[in-house]
Amino acid sequence: MTPVDLDDLVRLLAPPPGLDMSWQDQALCAETDPEAFYPGKGQTPDQALAVCGRCEVRTACLKYALAARERYGVWGGTTQDERRAMWNETDDENEGCAA
Numbered sequence: 001m002t003p004v005d006l007d008d009l010v011r012l013l014a015p016p017p018g019l020d021m022s023w024q025d026q027a028l029c030a031e032t033d034p035e036a037f038y039p040g041k042g043q044t045p046d047q048a049l050a051v052c053g054r055c056e057v058r059t060a061c062l063k064y065a066l067a068a069r070e071r072y073g074v075w076g077g078t079t080q081d082e083r084r085a086m087w088n089e090t091d092d093e094n095e096g097c098a099a
């Protein structure tokens with residue numbers, strides 16, 4: 001196995017350049033249990049979704065999660081399965097637009 005360079009890992013995990021991340025300053029989830037936003041097997045996302053439902057930056061958060069293709073966890077009031085369905089729908093629509 002190849003050792004992972006920490007600088008490379010930080011670059012990989014950084015948000016894509018050009019995305020506005022200022023909404024994170026008002027993220028309600030920052031004041032709650034972060035584990036609720038990454039429910040494990042047999043756990044529901046209900047607690048996280050309830051927090052998102054009260055969050056003022058939900059729309060900006062969801063826009064970011066869709067643009068950054070955040071594949072795991074609850075973002076912007078959506079589960080990973082819900083976002084995957086959105087991407088699949090968008091990808092299918094875009095395939096039909098190929099010139």
Ligand code: SF4
Pocket residue numbers: 026027028029030051052053055056057058059061062074075076077
């Ligand atoms: S919408 Fe949810 S995941 Fe996004 S910042 Fe608000 S509480 Fe956090």
